[in-house]
Amino acid sequence: MIRTRGLTRNFKVKRQIVEAVRGLDLDVEKGELVAFLGPNGAGKSTSLRMLTTLLRPTSGEARIAGHDVLSDAAAVRRRIGYVGQGNGAGPYFRVRDELVTQGRCYGFSAEVSRRRADDLLGTMELEDLANRDAGSLSGGQRRRLDIALGLVHQPDLLFLDEPSSGLDPQNRANLWEHILRLRDLLGTTVFLTTHYLEEADTKAERVVVIDHGRIIADDTAERLKADLAGDHVTVRTDNPARTARIADRIPSTRGVTVDGDAVRMAVPDGAAVLPVLLRALDAATVDVRSAEVQRPTLDDVFLALTGRSLREAEGVPA
Ligand SMILES: Nc1ncnc2c1ncn2[C@@H]1O[C@H](COP(=O)(O)OP(=O)(O)OP(=O)(O)O)[C@@H](O)[C@H]1O
Numbered sequence: 001m002i003r004t005r006g007l008t009r010n011f012k013v014k015r016q017i018v019e020a021v022r023g024l025d026l027d028v029e030k031g032e033l034v035a036f037l038g039p040n041g042a043g044k045s046t047s048l049r050m051l052t053t054l055l056r057p058t059s060g061e062a063r064i065a066g067h068d069v070l071s072d073a074a075a076v077r078r079r080i081g082y083v084g085q086g087n088g089a090g091p092y093f094r095v096r097d098e099l100v101t102q103g104r105c106y107g108f109s110a111e112v113s114r115r116r117a118d119d120l121l122g123t124m125e126l127e128d129l130a131n132r133d134a135g136s137l138s139g140g141q142r143r144r145l146d147i148a149l150g151l152v153h154q155p156d157l158l159f160l161d162e163p164s165s166g167l168d169p170q171n172r173a174n175l176w177e178h179i180l181r182l183r184d185l186l187g188t189t190v191f192l193t194t195h196y197l198e199e200a201d202t203k204a205e206r207v208v209v210i211d212h213g214r215i216i217a218d219d220t221a222e223r224l225k226a227d228l229a230g231d232h233v234t235v236r237t238d239n240p241a242r243t244a245r246i247a248d249r250i251p252s253t254r255g256v257t258v259d260g261d262a263v264r265m266a267v268p269d270g271a272a273v274l275p276v277l278l279r280a281l282d283a284a285t286v287d288v289r290s291a292e293v294q295r296p297t298l299d300d301v302f303l304a305l306t307g308r309s310l311r312e313a314e315g316v317p318a
Pocket residue numbers: 011012013018019020021038039040041042043044045046047
């Protein structure tokens with residue numbers, strides 16, 4: 001559905017070249033739900049604007065549903081929906097009327113436009129709000145209407161730019177339910193940018209991480225975390241120095257540190273290592289006060305890849 005090769009975009013700012021996107025190679029299959037994650041200035045919006053034909057690449061190629069973004073831009077636009085960060089609907093129009101008008105703008109008959117509007121009110125669970133003015137909706141309801149507007153022409157692929165930004169956690173969770181639902185009901189491929197590490201981690205099936213204009217990771221959140229960050233095990237005992245020596249002897253442990261009575265270590269699979277460690281400590285008559293396994297976050301993945309914390313780079317909640 002998306003295929004890019006060497007996609008590049010430079011900007012010239014005061015005689016200096018800013019390499020916003022540097023040789024993006026990306027393949028997204030039909031029906032996938034992909035979160036495009038990266039710190040401010042990483043190149044997310046520039047990539048999205050090239051993929052949606054709003055910005056010409058400096059070099060490289062991008063095909064959407066088989067159509068080239070440069071030579072076949074009109075065909076690309078027919079196949080995609082794009083929901084930017086601003087509001088798509090006018091505040092004084094009723095929700096259903098907005099959807100019908102959008103259908104008419106795409107050239108559908110009044111009857112087809114009404115049918116699509118009603119279908120989308122159902123998909124995005126906006127039926128009860130159909131006769132409300134768009135301006136009276138809450139932030140989360142409004143975002144759902146924007147997404148419905150982006151779906152009127154039944155695109156195969158939907159681009160969402162920061163769909164959940166500015167929403168409170170409950171509305172974010174609700175919006176994600178709807179994004180997943182439209183993918184399940186309509187089979188729409190969804191490609192979205194987000195700043196929220198936690199939602200990319202728990203909701204998206206695939207996470208593409210971009211930094212300084214390059215893709216630095218591309219996999220499921222689970223695999224990225226297991227391969228790149230691993231688990232952390234913390235045990236508190238009556239003899240931390242001895243505990244650290246015993247932990248060090250277990251082949252898969254790395255970076256054993258002592259902090260008071262707590263001994264921490266990184267391991268590929270905490271659930272497997274913890275019983276081995278506890279048995280060894282028991283055999284050495286070390287008294288264990290507590291033990292826990294911490295699963296890594298996508299921030300740990302970003303840290304492992306770049307040496308920087310995404311959360312710190314962003315200054316945003318995760
Ligand atoms: N029109 C432009 N002119 C000059 N530089 C630009 C332009 N648009 C983007 N850039 C630069 O390109 C780089 C990538 O910007 P982009 O907006 O794609 O990042 P982003 O990952 O979307 O960031 P954010 O999360 O802050 O929206 C940045 O260094 C930015 O300053």
